[in-house]
Amino acid sequence: MLTEGLRAENLTVVYERVVALEDVSFSVSHGSMTAVVGPNGAGKSSLLKAAVGLVKPFRGRVTVLGDTVEKARGRIAYVPQREDVYWDYPLTVWDVVAMGRFKAVGYLKTVGKNDEKVLKALERTGLTSLMDRKISELSGGQQQRVFLARAIAQEAELYLLDEPLKGIDAESEDKLLILLHELKQEGKTIVMSTHDLSSTFELFENILLLRNRVVAFGPPEKVLTSENLSAAYGSDRVAMHFADVRRVAGWS
Ligand SMILES: Nc1ncnc2c1ncn2[C@@H]1O[C@H](COP(=O)(O)OP(=O)(O)O)[C@@H](O)[C@H]1O
Ligand SMILES: [Mg+2]
Structure with a gap:
């Protein structure tokens, strides 16, 4: 039987008066790659935050690797949206990546400058010289x-990334997607999430198309139809743009 990576059951997330997510249910197997797609305000960030325990479900629940989020916390890595990070801290690249080792090494002990897991993570992401x-x-x-x-150094099993492709150039995008694909091959x-519709969806087993509720969930060629995209984005323009992507991917 396939192990479960992430499951949401009737997940509902509410902020004051805003219902960010309503009755969201889906499940992905461990060792798969999923894109959460939808317009701004669709609840993508809220879903990822619920999966790492940063927001609590108003109703419903999330399970990670068959466990509660609290129990699985150490096995979850969360890469926040760049806007959510305070970049002016005087931290170096090494400092941030070493944080991935705090749980294993202990907060009060220092992570050694020659910590192999940190060095390996820097190497895999091409950051050694930086x-x-x-x-x-x-x-x-x-x-x-x-x-x-940092997530790699943590040896996480579930990687949650919020809009990792936003504001990066095409070459960095390729590198990032290749690295994510490698991690998937290693069983992670x-x-x-992405608000962008690009042609890279073939890399993903599943697409979760959101507009506060689940518009569609399943393999890319089934989910990314004109009807579903119009329903998610409320515009035919996006659906038309995607017709080109479908042609390039050979889906239609
Ligand atoms: N901390 C918050 N307080 C109040 N409303 C919020 C908060 N975070 C998100 N929202 C609202 O919840 C909805 C979903 O937001 P979000 O999960 O950030 O969507 P997305 O990441 O898809 O843009 C939006 O209407 C947003 O304005
Ligand atoms: Mg967001």
């Missing part, structure tokens, strides 16, 4: 990789 650089001095793509490196579960 390890002493301040995070505030990096490009968008590099900043994104720092947080991914990847769930990333």
Whole structure:
């Protein structure tokens, strides 16, 4: 039987008067890659935050690797949206990646400068030569990789990434997607949000199309239809743009 990576059952997230998510149910198997797609305000960030325990469900529940979020916390890595990070902290690349080791090494002990897991994570993300650089001095793509490196150093099993492709160049996007795909091949579960419709969806087993509720969930070619996209984005323009993507992917 396939192990479960992430499951939501009737997940409802409410802020004051805003219902960010309503009755969201889906499940992805461990070792798969899923994109959470939808317009601004669709609840993508809220879903990822609920999956790492940063927001509590108003109703329903989330389970991670068959466990509660609280119990699974150490196995979950969360890469926040870049807007949610305070970049002016005087931290270096190495400092941030080493945070991934705090749980294993202990907060009060220092992570050694030659910690192999940190060095390996830096190497895999191409950040070795930048390890002493301040995070505030990096490009968008590099900043994104720092947080991914922290997740790798943590040896997480579920990777939650909020809009990792936002504001990065095409080359960084390719590198990031290749790295995520490698992690998936190693048996990790990847769930990333994107408000962008690109042609990279073939990499994903599942697409969760959201507009505060689940518009559609399943394999990309089934989910990304004109009807579903119009329903999610409330506009035929997006659906038309995507017709081109479907043609390129050979889906229609
Ligand atoms: N901390 C918050 N307080 C109040 N409303 C919020 C908060 N965070 C998100 N929202 C609202 O919840 C809805 C979903 O937001 P979000 O999950 O950020 O969507 P997305 O990531 O898809 O843009 C939006 O209407 C947003 O304005
Ligand atoms: Mg968001």
